[in-house]
Amino acid sequence: MLASSAVLRRQHFLIRSLGTHNNQNHTQRIRYIQTVTMVAEADAENILRRITPILDPNRHKGQAGKVAVVGGCREYTGAPYFAAISALKLGADLSHVFCTKDAAAVIKSYSPELIVHPVLEESYSVRDDEKRAVSTKVLAEVARWMERFDCLVVGPGLGRDPFLLDCVGEIMKLARRSNVPIVIDGDGLFLVTNSIDLVSGYHLAVLTPNVNEYKRLVQKMLGSEVNDQDASQQLLALARSIGGVTILRKGKSDMISDGYSVHTVSIFGSPRRCGGQGDILSGSVALFLSWALQSSTAPGDSTTSLSNPMVLGCIAASALLRKAASVAFENKKRATLTSDIIEHLGQSLDDICPAC
Amino acid sequence: MLASSAVLRRQHFLIRSLGTHNNQNHTQRIRYIQTVTMVAEADAENILRRITPILDPNRHKGQAGKVAVVGGCREYTGAPYFAAISALKLGADLSHVFCTKDAAAVIKSYSPELIVHPVLEESYSVRDDEKRAVSTKVLAEVARWMERFDCLVVGPGLGRDPFLLDCVGEIMKLARRSNVPIVIDGDGLFLVTNSIDLVSGYHLAVLTPNVNEYKRLVQKMLGSEVNDQDASQQLLALARSIGGVTILRKGKSDMISDGYSVHTVSIFGSPRRCGGQGDILSGSVALFLSWALQSSTAPGDSTTSLSNPMVLGCIAASALLRKAASVAFENKKRATLTSDIIEHLGQSLDDICPAC
Numbered sequence: 211m212l213a214s215s216a217v218l219r220r221q222h223f224l225i226r227s228l229g230t231h232n233n234q235n236h237t238q239r240i241r242y243i244q245t246v247t248m249v250a251e252a253d254a255e256n257i258l259r260r261i262t263p264i265l266d267p268n269r270h271k272g273q274a275g276k277v278a279v280v281g282g283c284r285e286y287t288g289a290p291y292f293a294a295i296s297a298l299k300l301g302a303d304l305s306h307v308f309c310t311k312d313a314a315a316v317i318k319s320y321s322p323e324l325i326v327h328p329v330l331e332e333s334y335s336v337r338d339d340e341k342r343a344v345s346t347k348v349l350a351e352v353a354r355w356m357e358r359f360d361c362l363v364v365g366p367g368l369g370r371d372p373f374l375l376d377c378v379g380e381i382m383k384l385a386r387r388s389n390v391p392i393v394i395d396g397d398g399l400f401l402v403t404n405s406i407d408l409v410s411g412y413h414l415a416v417l418t419p420n421v422n423e424y425k426r427l428v429q430k431m432l433g434s435e436v437n438d439q440d441a442s443q444q445l446l447a448l449a450r451s452i453g454g455v456t457i458l459r460k461g462k463s464d465m466i467s468d469g470y471s472v473h474t475v476s477i478f479g480s481p482r483r484c485g486g487q488g489d490i491l492s493g494s495v496a497l498f499l500s501w502a503l504q505s506s507t508a509p510g511d512s513t514t515s516l517s518n519p520m521v522l523g524c525i526a527a528s529a530l531l532r533k534a535a536s537v538a539f540e541n542k543k544r545a546t547l548t549s550d551i552i553e554h555l556g557q558s559l560d561d562i563c564p565a566c
Numbered sequence: 567m568l569a570s571s572a573v574l575r576r577q578h579f580l581i582r583s584l585g586t587h588n589n590q591n592h593t594q595r596i597r598y599i600q601t602v603t604m605v606a607e608a609d610a611e612n613i614l615r616r617i618t619p620i621l622d623p624n625r626h627k628g629q630a631g632k633v634a635v636v637g638g639c640r641e642y643t644g645a646p647y648f649a650a651i652s653a654l655k656l657g658a659d660l661s662h663v664f665c666t667k668d669a670a671a672v673i674k675s676y677s678p679e680l681i682v683h684p685v686l687e688e689s690y691s692v693r694d695d696e697k698r699a700v701s702t703k704v705l706a707e708v709a710r711w712m713e714r715f716d717c718l719v720v721g722p723g724l725g726r727d728p729f730l731l732d733c734v735g736e737i738m739k740l741a742r743r744s745n746v747p748i749v750i751d752g753d754g755l756f757l758v759t760n761s762i763d764l765v766s767g768y769h770l771a772v773l774t775p776n777v778n779e780y781k782r783l784v785q786k787m788l789g790s791e792v793n794d795q796d797a798s799q800q801l802l803a804l805a806r807s808i809g810g811v812t813i814l815r816k817g818k819s820d821m822i823s824d825g826y827s828v829h830t831v832s833i834f835g836s837p838r839r840c841g842g843q844g845d846i847l848s849g850s851v852a853l854f855l856s857w858a859l860q861s862s863t864a865p866g867d868s869t870t871s872l873s874n875p876m877v878l879g880c881i882a883a884s885a886l887l888r889k890a891a892s893v894a895f896e897n898k899k900r901a902t903l904t905s906d907i908i909e910h911l912g913q914s915l916d917d918i919c920p921a922c
Binding site: 322328565 | 640641642643644647648668671672675676776777817818835837838839840841842843895898899900901902903904905
């Protein structure tokens with residue numbers, strides 16, 4: 211019952227978002243200038259407390275979150291694992307990975323906790339005359355699971371094989387038709403930058419670009435270079451140009467915008483820049499935005515960004531990753547790796563929202 | 567010698583169960599209403615003490631339990647691993663897994679402690695004209711091990727491939743002919759719900775359905791919906807409709823019935839509902855019911871449910887999983903995963919039955 215009410219909430223959020231987007235140009239313009247907010251530690255903690263569900267013994271498996279990561283190919287296996295296990299370590303009940311056959315055995319071997327589906331195919335393993343049939347089969351295998359997911363993460367370790375990216379584009383269309391939120395990172399952003407219609411106008415989409423991915427998005431959508439003097443205005447313009455998706459621009463400070471306002475998260479953090487931290491972030495955004503959607507009940511909530519579940523999910527994930535990274539760095543210093551940060555996710559969240 | 571006396575005990579239990587079932591209709595009807603029992607912590611601990619064998623240096627490998635899990639396919643590898651390793655961590659001497667070739671390498675990689683047989687096949691890897699021969703070969707490979715097992719767990723990570731399920735049905739018939747107890751969970755329950763004859767009337771079978779699996783069983787066998795107002799009576803009726811199998815209905819409270827009485831376990835527990843806890847339970851039920859069968863000596867013991875080794879195994883496993891989960895949750899809170907719970911199985915049992 212809770213699962214279906216989560217589906218309903220996603221639909222209501224989409225309807226409200228579209229109404230807001232079409233009818234409030236004047237109000238938007240005012241907010242456009244006014245609402246550039248630095249998120250204080252206390253604010254981030256309040257958001258985490260607001261969206262994190264109570265652990266109720268009456269709930270059953272799945273109700274605390276079911277996340278799926280689309281990623282993992284012949285070259286990359288760590289990234290989808292980091293994204294999927296991060297969601298579990300923060301409290302999700304089930305975490306799936308959809309990847310290629312080559313990647314599946316390895317990702318499975320990292321952890322028996324993940325459900326790994328070896329369904330994607332790369333060009334080298336498919337003849338040209340088989341491609342249409344293989345693509346249909348891949349989509350059918352993902353389709354039978356889609357309705358069960360609270361959020362999809364597209365991109366960690368996806369690679370850039372054209373055939374695989376075509377299939378993933380179709381998976382994104384399927385998610386969108388099913389009103390399943392999508393977090394897009396890594397090579398998913400490469401795909402989306404070249405096919406912006408996949409996310410344009412979809413208020414349940416979150417993009418999490420790093421410096422290079424952001425640069426390509428700005429060039430493509432705004433036809434300009436990144437302007438750090440007027441970073442907030444440019445981010446707002448970018449989010450609006452893609453029709454109300456939420457963007458989390460990763461950097462020394464993370465900047466988050468849904469096209470209405472900008473929130474900057476600079477708290478905590480670690481100076482280590484080891485690979486994989488973006489994958490923790492994408493898995494965490496997926497879980498937190500699912501929780502934010504579940505906890506969003508008041509009608510009209512989405513008329514300000516701080517009641518937009520996508521924005522709340524981004525702020526929560528940004529703040530929590532920074533907190534876990536700072537604790538891991540205190541312990542491991544230069545030797546800190548992504549796995550060390552993941553081991554501190556649970557305690558970092560529990561410090562803010564005690565489980566009992 | 568002990569192994570063969572365990573086989574004899576299973577035969578005696580079956581003979582006694584059948585006698586009880588056929589000749590005590592009146593007595594049963596009285597018990598049918600009277601014996602709905604809440605299992606207190608002290609009762610569960612007494613059962614655990616009663617069935618857990620003493621660690622005697624004179625015993626040899628295998629006498630503390632040999633369990634086999636039938637499960638693990640292209641999609642699922644974590645579930646059979648969790649079930650098999652749980653039995654070992656509780657004190658079994660040997661734990662086998664029978665799975666597909668795809669799954670075998672991954673499951674082996676989780677732990678060198680398991681004996682993993684890559685013998686099952688899914689439809690995609692077998693041509694239609696080969697199926698009969700492959701099925702015969704699979705059965706022959708399992709058959710040469712069957713007599714050695716104290717219990718079979720069928721279902722964790724089995725998947726729903728029709729050809730694979732057909733083979734597993736044959737494996738269950740073989741186990742039944744050999745009087746090997748069978749614990750059925752997950753996709754094994756999907757198989758059994760559609761082919762109830764596989765377990766009907768088999769007193770050495772235990773079914774461990776979750777909320778959805780229970781619903782399908784009730785619909786199939788009783789032609790009605792789940793009735794939570796009269797849950798005990800419905801569970802009794804369900805167990806009786808399948809001819810005296812034991813059912814452990816998982817939930818906030820676990821309810822256990824062999825068709826004569828109902829025992830409810832609500833002690834301890836954790837509010838985390840991460841996937842995989844059901845697999846710990848199935849592996850634990852398998853080991854504890856084997857121990858309960860080994861320790862059941864008094865003739866006529868099985869005329870009350872609390873001397874039915876299947877029921878004792880279920881109560882013991884339910885209580886112990888809940889205890890281990892509560893300890894794991896105290897340490898890891900929301901970050902608690904199934905592997906964390908498994909790490910506390912041994913200590914949780916030792917707190918109740920010190921090994922020395």
